Amino acid sequence: MTLTGATGTAPAASDQAGALHRRIADAVADLAPRLLAVSRELHAHPELALVEHRAAALLADVLDAEGFTVDRGVGGVPTAFRGDVGDPAGGPTVALLCEYDALPGIGHGCGHNLIAAGGLGAALALHRVLPELPGRLTCLGTPGEEGAGGKVLLLDAGVFDDVDAALMFHPGDRTLAVRHATACQPLVVEFTGRAAHAAASAPEGRSALAAMIQFFVGTDALRQFVPETCRLHGIISHGGEAANVVPAYTRAEFMVRGLLGEVVDDVTARVEAVAQAAAAATGTSVTVTRGPRYAERKNNKVMAGRLAGHLERGGVPVEEAVLRGGTGSSDIGNVSLRLPTIHPYLQVMDAGTPTHSEAMAEAVVTPRAEQAMLRMATALACTAADLFTEPGLLDSAREEFATTGPDVPR
Numbered sequence: 258m259t260l261t262g263a264t265g266t267a268p269a270a271s272d273q274a275g276a277l278h279r280r281i282a283d284a285v286a287d288l289a290p291r292l293l294a295v296s297r298e299l300h301a302h303p304e305l306a307l308v309e310h311r312a313a314a315l316l317a318d319v320l321d322a323e324g325f326t327v328d329r330g331v332g333g334v335p336t337a338f339r340g341d342v343g344d345p346a347g348g349p350t351v352a353l354l355c356e357y358d359a360l361p362g363i364g365h366g367c368g369h370n371l372i373a374a375g376g377l378g379a380a381l382a383l384h385r386v387l388p389e390l391p392g393r394l395t396c397l398g399t400p401g402e403e404g405a406g407g408k409v410l411l412l413d414a415g416v417f418d419d420v421d422a423a424l425m426f427h428p429g430d431r432t433l434a435v436r437h438a439t440a441c442q443p444l445v446v447e448f449t450g451r452a453a454h455a456a457a458s459a460p461e462g463r464s465a466l467a468a469m470i471q472f473f474v475g476t477d478a479l480r481q482f483v484p485e486t487c488r489l490h491g492i493i494s495h496g497g498e499a500a501n502v503v504p505a506y507t508r509a510e511f512m513v514r515g516l517l518g519e520v521v522d523d524v525t526a527r528v529e530a531v532a533q534a535a536a537a538a539t540g541t542s543v544t545v546t547r548g549p550r551y552a553e554r555k556n557n558k559v560m561a562g563r564l565a566g567h568l569e570r571g572g573v574p575v576e577e578a579v580l581r582g583g584t585g586s587s588d589i590g591n592v593s594l595r596l597p598t599i600h601p602y603l604q605v606m607d608a609g610t611p612t613h614s615e616a617m618a619e620a621v622v623t624p625r626a627e628q629a630m631l632r633m634a635t636a637l638a639c640t641a642a643d644l645f646t647e648p649g650l651l652d653s654a655r656e657e658f659a660t661t662g663p664d665v666p667r
């Protein structure tokens with residue numbers, strides 16, 4: 258699939274549009290020292306999902322200082338924020354999304370410091386260049402992407418209800434305008450048994466750890482009989498108290514992934530049955546709690562193609578769309594099923610460098626990554642500018658959204 262052809266890129270940008278795009282690039286260059294400071298500050302102080310208080314305050318403060326009307330804790334999520342400029346009566350509402358949560362143990366090993374700085378930079382640059390927007394520009398702080406489903410919480414709270422298009426990017430080892438992602442259901446599995454001396458009074462005990470081991474063995478037995486594109490994986494986060502005490506309580510965090518939400522729902526029900534069977538086999542009880550389910554992704558090709566064109570004009574080559582092979586999941590999928598959305602990837606490190614790694618945490622503060630982020634901020638702002646100013650572009654994005662389904666590997 259080629260996105261830089263007829264599907265999204267204007268045959269020849271008008272002189273007026275070209276001048277606007279150049280002014281956006283200049284504005285990003287002016288903002289660069291501030292954006293790099295934001296990125297480095299976030300990187301130096303990683304915060305986990307839904308407790309990104311420092312990051313949310315920093316980003317909201319910058320928007321405030323630049324004239325955005327800022328709503329902190331939007332949607333009832335304390336570390337979410339929304340900054341608006343413009344008038345929704347005058348045209349569409351276009352949102353640039355920022356993520357800023359980090360990972361336990363490896364800090365910004367997913368590079369969300371760059372997502373935040375890039376989304377912020379795009380919003381600030383566009384506001385500087387088009388202070389009288391025909392519509393409303395929103396910079397939305399979406400916390401808790403790493404498992405907590407911040408965007409699902411914001412969608413449920415109605416924060417996206419008045420948004421016409423959503424744009425963000427993710428750093429990685431390749432530059433891609435379009436990529437698929439799996440649906441994902443996180444689970445917390447808790448077994449409760451009965452404590453006893455593990456030797457002297459073992460028959461009185463009921464081991465929650467034995468139940469947990471049966472649960473993991475049982476999910477392994479299931480693995481052969483689910484679609485081969487599914488992934489079942491988890492950790493035991495609490496395994497007991499002491500070797501000489503029969504564990505009365507154990508806890509696991511588990512994930513079920515598949516190409517589509519409906520597949521994930523089906524497999525999740527079977528995983529829950531495995532947990533019930535493990536409890537029955539060991540004389541314990543079990544509670545399975547479902548977290549927010551991440552949806553598969555529906556990339557808007559009109560918007561993605563436009564962004565790819567801007568990236569390439571900015572000197573960033575874009576690879577063919579990837580709709581096969583292993584991927585993770587993101588709560589941007591849920592947004593993408595509700596409104597036209599793009600979530601391109603930007604190469605900030607050598608191909609083959611794993612995500613969620615120490616190597617990525619080191620890569621996302623290098624000059625290479627920072628310069629790439631600035632180019633992406635420019636391309637995002639230019640794409641948003643086109644959605645506001647080019648007649649018919651948003652309509653085309655909406656029409657595509659209404660007539661196509663999610664991207665699923667064939």
Ligand SMILES: [Zn+2]
Nearest residue numbers: 366367403613
């Ligand atoms: Zn991640």
Ligand SMILES: [Zn+2]
Nearest residue numbers: 367369402427
């Ligand atoms: Zn990420």
